Amino acid sequence: MAEKKTVSVKVYNMAGEEVSKMALNAAVFNVEPHQQVMFDAVQVEQANARQATAKTKTRKEVRGGGKKPFRQKGTGRARAGSRRSPIWVGGGTIFGPVGNQNYKLSQNKKEHKLALKSALSLKTKNGLVVVDAIQFEEMKTKNFVTFLDAFKVDRKALVVVDEITEEIYASARNIRYAKVVTPDNVSVLDLLNVENLIVSKTSIKTIEEALR
Template sequence: MIKVPVFDSDGNSLEDASFSEESFGGKVRMGLLRDVVIMHEANHRRGTASTKTRGEVKGGGKKPWKQKHTGRARVGDIRSPIWKGGGVVFGPRPRDYSFSMHRKAKKVALQSAILSKLKDNEVVLVDKLELDSPSTKKMANLLKSLEIREGCLLVIREFDETIWKSTRNIYNVKVRVSSDLNAYDVVKYKKLLVVKDVLDNLKFE
């Protein structure tokens, strides 16, 4: 069993919550985590890098000099890849780098990502997270009281505009709805801030 302290909205410790490793897959599968991270980063690539071949660069048509009796190497046109300003051989072309993984593999990767955070004491639980009105100052004070000074992923049950507006101006803090949670975001951020009930009822679908 893994014990995680639970705090209130003021940063005061309340109790310890216990989680079994089996509920998060039993072990951390590092190879699968690596594959999921590569997939997410590949899916974010724009793939717009492009170079021109010798058939696309400007110039050419006329032979620079005659074939023989000049003492120089023979040349067909100035668009040759060995000439400055010529075409590029095997250069990058626009392409789609994205690929997908099986849904079950992504589910197991998410379990492994959360389990790794639990084992490394990088999960912070709060009993509830409610704000009357958007306030960056209140959210920043909450993170400070919880001793969260690095990147943080805040997981909530459903979209809350008040919480979203309170965190959007805080550097390296991201809000995710539990149904949209993925292994890449869990691994990317140093701390995982979750409402206790959300983690208890998290469904790995």
């Protein structure tokens, strides 16, 4: 039996009405999901988004401690040269984070493409909605909510548009469960983290071109 080269999906307008059908490239939207590659992609995306903000002070950075705390001999105590010693309360920290850690990870292009195809294929089977065009004339949150309601979306959703115009940005920014991105910014983490994927027709073509 010949392998399918395309997958047929319905295309809707912004009111949620079916207007046509579209053939998706099966090599992008209907592959066998590869769990390990998707896991690796998520690890890379999360690591690369991490900032090295953790910072502790070393012995030389702690304030004070220039004076010897007590004389060398005759006190019965262990000798000490500075209050900044790591063994003293308030002293410096040994081997703590220094604020310049490099958490960057990488994944080769072939694997990253497979991870995106796998995540897109999962959404094609459950959660993908293709819209002929996603455009807003006014900057109103109400309009974007109405758009999502047309597809019964009330949980996490990723909306992929050709261009994030001022109207789209302003209309969607206050909706916590919706994230708007362009095709080149679609990530594996976002795809796996949402229940609904709404993509404009032209964005589908852009994604297919990038991943074929």
